[in-house]
Amino acid sequence: MSAQQHAAPTPVGGKLLTPVTLTAATLIVxxxxxxxxxxxxxxxxxxxxxxxxxxxxxVVGDVVIGSAFACGxxxxxxxxxxxxxxxxxxxxxxxxxxxxFGYTLAGVGVIFDLGRWWNFWHILTPGYASANSVMFEVxxxxxxxxxxxxxxFSPTFMEKWGMHxxxxxxxxxxxxxxxxxxxxxxxxxxxxxSLLVVMGTQVHPLWxxxxxxxxxxxxAITIGYAVILFESCMAAAGFRRQMETHILTPLSKxxxxxxxxxxxxxxxxxxxxxxxxxAFEGSLQxxxxxxxxxxxxxxxxxxxxxxxxxxxxxxxxxAVLLMLGGVLLRINSYLVGYETGDxxxxxxxxxxxxxxxxxxxxxxxxYIVITRRFPVLAAEDAAAH
Amino acid sequence: MTSRRNFLKGTLAGGAAxxxxxxxxxxPACARDNNPQPExxxxxxxxxxxxxxxxxxVAACKEVNGNPAEFSTPEQLWDTPLDTTAKTFNVxxxxxxxxxxxxxxxxxGYAFMKTSCLHCNDPSCVSACPVSAxxxxxxxxxxxxxxxxxxxxxxxxxxxxxxxxxxxxSSATGKIGKCExxxxxxxxxxxxxxxEVCPTGATLYGKVSDLKAEAERRLSLKPGTKxxxxxxxxxxxxxxxxNVVGHYVQHVYGEKEVGGTQVIKLSAVPFEKVGHKPLPxxxxxxxxxxxxxxxxxxxVMPLAVLxxxxxxxxRNVKPDxxxx
Numbered sequence: 001m002s003a004q005q006h007a008a009p010t011p012v013g014g015k016l017l018t019p020v021t022l023t024a025a026t027l028i029v030x031x032x033x034x035x036x037x038x039x040x041x042x043x044x045x046x047x048x049x050x051x052x053x054x055x056x057x058x059v060v061g062d063v064v065i066g067s068a069f070a071c072g073x074x075x076x077x078x079x080x081x082x083x084x085x086x087x088x089x090x091x092x093x094x095x096x097x098x099x100x101f102g103y104t105l106a107g108v109g110v111i112f113d114l115g116r117w118w119n120f121w122h123i124l125t126p127g128y129a130s131a132n133s134v135m136f137e138v139x140x141x142x143x144x145x146x147x148x149x150x151x152x153f154s155p156t157f158m159e160k161w162g163m164h165x166x167x168x169x170x171x172x173x174x175x176x177x178x179x180x181x182x183x184x185x186x187x188x189x190x191x192x193x194s195l196l197v198v199m200g201t202q203v204h205p206l207w208x209x210x211x212x213x214x215x216x217x218x219x220a221i222t223i224g225y226a227v228i229l230f231e232s233c234m235a236a237a238g239f240r241r242q243m244e245t246h247i248l249t250p251l252s253k254x255x256x257x258x259x260x261x262x263x264x265x266x267x268x269x270x271x272x273x274x275x276x277x278x279a280f281e282g283s284l285q286x287x288x289x290x291x292x293x294x295x296x297x298x299x300x301x302x303x304x305x306x307x308x309x310x311x312x313x314x315x316x317x318x319a320v321l322l323m324l325g326g327v328l329l330r331i332n333s334y335l336v337g338y339e340t341g342d343x344x345x346x347x348x349x350x351x352x353x354x355x356x357x358x359x360x361x362x363x364x365x366x367y368i369v370i371t372r373r374f375p376v377l378a379a380e381d382a383a384a385h
Numbered sequence: 386m387t388s389r390r391n392f393l394k395g396t397l398a399g400g401a402a403x404x405x406x407x408x409x410x411x412x413p414a415c416a417r418d419n420n421p422q423p424e425x426x427x428x429x430x431x432x433x434x435x436x437x438x439x440x441x442x443v444a445a446c447k448e449v450n451g452n453p454a455e456f457s458t459p460e461q462l463w464d465t466p467l468d469t470t471a472k473t474f475n476v477x478x479x480x481x482x483x484x485x486x487x488x489x490x491x492x493x494g495y496a497f498m499k500t501s502c503l504h505c506n507d508p509s510c511v512s513a514c515p516v517s518a519x520x521x522x523x524x525x526x527x528x529x530x531x532x533x534x535x536x537x538x539x540x541x542x543x544x545x546x547x548x549x550x551x552x553x554x555s556s557a558t559g560k561i562g563k564c565e566x567x568x569x570x571x572x573x574x575x576x577x578x579x580x581e582v583c584p585t586g587a588t589l590y591g592k593v594s595d596l597k598a599e600a601e602r603r604l605s606l607k608p609g610t611k612x613x614x615x616x617x618x619x620x621x622x623x624x625x626x627x628n629v630v631g632h633y634v635q636h637v638y639g640e641k642e643v644g645g646t647q648v649i650k651l652s653a654v655p656f657e658k659v660g661h662k663p664l665p666x667x668x669x670x671x672x673x674x675x676x677x678x679x680x681x682x683x684x685v686m687p688l689a690v691l692x693x694x695x696x697x698x699x700r701n702v703k704p705d706x707x708x709x
Contacts, residue, residue, distance in 0.1 A: 039557065040557060041557060042553075042554060042555055042556045042557045042558075042559055043552075043554045043559065044554030044555045045555075047554070049554055050554070051470070051542055051548065051551045051552060052548070054539035054542035054543050054552060055539065055543055080701075081697065081698045081701050081702055082694060082697045082698060082701070083697075084697070084700075084701045113538075114536050114537045114538055115535075115536075115537020115538070115539060115552055115553075115554075115559045115560075116532070116535050116536050116537035116558065116559070116560070117536070117537065119516070119533075119534065119535065119536045119537075120536050122516040122534055122536055123515050123516055123536060127517075128516040128517055128534055129515065129516065129517070130514060130515055130516065130517045131677075131681075132511075132512050132670075132674050132677065133512065133513055133514055133515040133540070134513070134673060134677055135513065135515040135538060135540050136515040136516075137677065137681065139515060174702060175695065175698040175699045175701075175702040176695055176698070176699075178694075178698045178702060179691060179694035179695040179697075179698040179699075180691065180694075182694050182698075183687060183690050183691045183694055186690065187681075187687060190680070194673065194676055194677065194680075195540075197669065197672055197673040197676055198509050198512055198513050198544045198669050198670055198672075198673035199509070199543055199544050199669065200509065200544075200546050200643070200664075200665070200668075200669030200672075201546065201662075201664060201665065201669075202543075202546060210672065210676060213676065213680065338543075340543075340548050341548050341660075
């Protein structure tokens with residue numbers, strides 16, 4: 001660990017009932033009601049899913065995008081523990097908390113989408129499980145990672161509840177869980193891209209590639225840093241705390257480095273496969289491709305200068321654009337660039353969207369409650385140096 | 386400054402590892418070819434030039450699979466599905482052009498085309514299925530579905546290049562539905578109902594090797610001359626009759642597409658016009674599985690990465706560290 005001394009995490013305190021938490025709670029209740037209808041009457045009762053687009057917002061939004069947004073914990077843990085950058089340590093707990101929620105909800109969200117959900121345990125059961133299926137690998141790694149993350153986060157609860165002996169014991173082996181917590185997300189974040197390979201020519205050449213695992217992995221790590229910037233800005237504004245610019249400015253430089261690597265791989269792959277001319281057609285796919293690329297390239301211009309990276313507003317906008325780029329990459333490859341035949345259309349229904357909003361509301365609600373009551377965020381006075 | 390240099394070094398190492406991964410993915414080390422067709426593969430030969438569009442096969446398919454009628458007209462008098470669904474495993478679609486004067490003429494003509502599972506040699510649905518609910522029989526090659534194993538993830542629906550597996554979104558306990566080549570009738574000594582009832586032999590059942598030879602024979606004949614056509618089961622009870630040789634496109638659809646299929650088709654109208662897009666010869670499942678097994682074969686790569694990560698984490702995380 002670095003020699004730098006950081007302020008210990010402490011609960012933020014304050015009221016739990018606020019307009020934000022009440023709004024989140026309302027959205028959660030609405031989502032639960034819709035999910036109930038889905039379980040009683042089937043997927044068709046609340047979603048616009050069809051056989052041309054069997055995967056919609058719940059898979060692409062809640063799982064593929066939701067878990068990419070939850071890569072903050074993994075991205076910052078790599079930085080702190082693998083690359084030994086202790087100065088980013090105060091970011092570990094809040095990032096891990098957000099990841100924990102994102103992944104747990106992605107895991108739960110899959111259940112609503114499964115047409116025969118009562119059989120879900122088959123996917124982890126020898127005799128049923130098929131190692132040839134990319135989805136098997138995704139399911140296995142996400143399940144394991146959720147467990148690993150709860151173990152990584154458990155010291156927060158142990159501190160609060162005074163379980164010091166248990167904490168010491170866990171700390172002795174924590175390094176292994178941290179290592180596991182970097183490998184598992186690498187595996188499934190790349191596989192979320194590999195899932196598309198078996199769909200063959202149904203996926204547009206701008207997105208169908210054997211390099212999808214690498215493209216998805218690099219974008220997930222980049223988004224991980226963007227999400228940390230985003231959350232730090234939101235937490236600072238929401239809890240009226242000082243912005244941690246002394247950490248966020250160098251972090252944004254790391255993020256831009258990853259982004260550059262991502263862009264080289266993404267564009268290089270298009271050139272090598274000869275797919276680039278497809279980006280100059282007059283099609284929805286080409287338009288969406290440029291929108292996606294714009295979101296990835298804009299942060300380079302926006303945050304290119306050191307002085308720009310000290311500007312909280314620029315950091316925030318850059319992070320949001322990168323997250324949007326990640327969203328578009330995933331929506332484009334799974335939905336916009338997916339075509340199984342003529343005559344099929346899909347746009348999420350209002351209930352489908354409300355369930356997704358409800359899922360994000362659970363994350364916001366949980367994040368606020370836990371940071372106010374448990375030691376997650378670094379203590380304020382020491383953080384403001 | 387040192388830490389930044391370390392970080393940059395790490396990034397470079399990471400980049401090199403990533404490059405190694407992408408190289409090995411494209412390399413032949415773990416590459417799997419298209420799966421071959423089983424020797425005793427069973428299938429269908431559909432000859433669009435013989436089809437009269439009576440849809441006896443659609444009705445028979447419904448009956449033997451216990452599927453209900455599906456309506457597309459306001460009167461709802463009889464079964465009128467427009468496409469395959471979770472409860473319609475076989476439909477005859479119609480191609481129309483201009484005045485629709487002549488059968489099997491691409492211009493100002495009309496033609497029929499059967500839509501049902503092609504029973505791929507190397508099916509995407511089987512490769513995609515995470516719980517072995519979609520399986521390919523090692524002997525007959527029939528692609529079957531087991532609802533009791535299925536979790537309803539619909540990855541098979543998304544993966545199939547022909548849009549065949551369909552899910553029932555209207556039910557809380559919806560299943561996938563698709564043609565299973567009447568495998569439930571095989572033990573009774575019966576064969577695919579669509580072929581059994583076909584009055585012209587447009588849908589013919591048999592061993593794929595025999596069906597292929599028959600398709601080649603038809604393609605080699607002079608259009609407009611007469612020849613003998615089998616009906617029902619090739620090599621079964623003789624129900625042959627004489628008919629005119631069609632103006633075939635010189636292409637057996639399903640011979641090479643996505644690594645070959647066990648249902649093969651002949652047509653006088655170009656296949657692209659009757660809903661059969663050109664497809665690559667390499668199966669998507671062979672690509673997907675090559676990728677998966679290169680990355681995860683024997684868990685070698687994940688364990689190696691885990692080893693490296695554990696080494697660095699052990700070095701950088703102190704057990705007596707007060708905070709995580």
